[in-house]
Amino acid sequence: MLAIAAVDGHRFASIDGGEIDLADWRGQPVLVVNTASRCAYTRQYDGLQALYDRYRERGLVVLAVPSNDFHQELRSDEEVKDFCEVNFGLDLPMTTITSVRGDAAHPFYRWVRAQSGFEPNWNFNKILIGPEGGIVATFGARARPMSRPVTDAITGLLE
Template sequence: MRIFLTAIFISIAGLAHAAATDHVFASIDGGEINLADWRGQPVLVVNTASRCAYTPQYDGLQDLYDTYRADGFVVLAVPSNDFRQELASEEQVKDFCAVNFDLDLPMTIITPVRGSEAHPFYRWLKAETGFEPGWNFNKVLIGPDGRVAATFGSNARPMSRPVTSAITSLLE
């Protein structure tokens, strides 16, 4: 009986982990962005804002995406107003990013990333790792196995050595 219960526990724990990154976001372009579609690929999830001192990092995020996308790497921008620095609507965010940064990376609608209203992905992230965005442009690198490979604060520039090294180690 003990072996049977242990096997059930291991199976349930494995299923819980496997489903952890199977979160769905609403896309700023309409429809959904399902992280399960990128299973087996590294994904950098970044909470963003249009009126932040770190907003110029959009250029670096696009450069990062352009550099590694052919290798299967994805950058997902998650606009959030949790720090009161996002524009009022998804359309304004989309236009702002297109005009100022010529972004073509995937982007969600304006999404809470902290506290009880946080998107389920961010609640999972905090439960799994204790990491919660402390400001805009925090970065979470999800490995091809669906586990958190690294987290970076706002100060980490997208094309900095720590970020690119973490990504390239997952692409090898």
Template sequence: MRLFFASFLIWVASFAHAAPTGFTFPSIDGGEIDLTAWRGQPVLVVNTASRCGFTNQYDGLQTLYDTYRDRGLVVLAVPSNDFRQELGSNEDVKEFCEVNFGLDIPMTTITPVLGDAAHPFYQWLKSETGFAPRWNFNKVLIAPDGHVAATFGSNARPMSRPVTSAITALLD
């Protein structure tokens, strides 16, 4: 029984994942987005697409950001064409999001999130937690100390109780 319990504790400890330090993304606005700049803040990373049935979640992501940004929340949109539902260029994505949703959340350029071509953040996420986006608008909540606090599938709406409860638990 002791061996089982010790093994169980090691397994649980394996989920206290290392912080995602050193990851940068090209910003859709130019320059770089460095995740270390947000150390000490919760960050919700969402793989997005402009032509998806879940695209209306951009409204919820902006509302979530507006609601909690003054308390430290960052929402990072990561447009991806891995599910073949993103527009053809970064400029098209930026314009689409600004015109249709008035987004001012940080956003990366179009970025792979799956497989060998996945951005290093998503490769780290998969190796550390086993989580990889199964569709657009999957959400990954990074705690202020850098561990993965929660993951959510596409159906989890940004302002839903599970998402907001996980976020508010991490806010000061």
């Protein structure tokens, strides 16, 4: 119960306008990924969309969190949205450009750090939140979205 309460309090500004409230996905696994448009790992957007396409009907949510903490993101939310739609055909939920590390980190990322000690050390780090709201697994930038460790962790939550 405590984990849900912590996740329930986290809201992000949506790149499409409005708000993304993690509480809306209570009972579903959520993979939260800090992203950047000008990173060597940017091609992982294809894998994130494939992962979302494969498992969304079973409840998985993939949330992209563009961040310029590593100085590899475009200048505006509009540029990020256009880049992702044109180059990757993304239709997964996405926040506005958001800080993910240090004192300026979004409260969700500060909560993750407090709960698990995990803090993104580069773009495309992944945090898997379970249906009950707790942190199930974390993955570094090198973990491809469709890799076995990631998909095994997700399918274990869907079955």
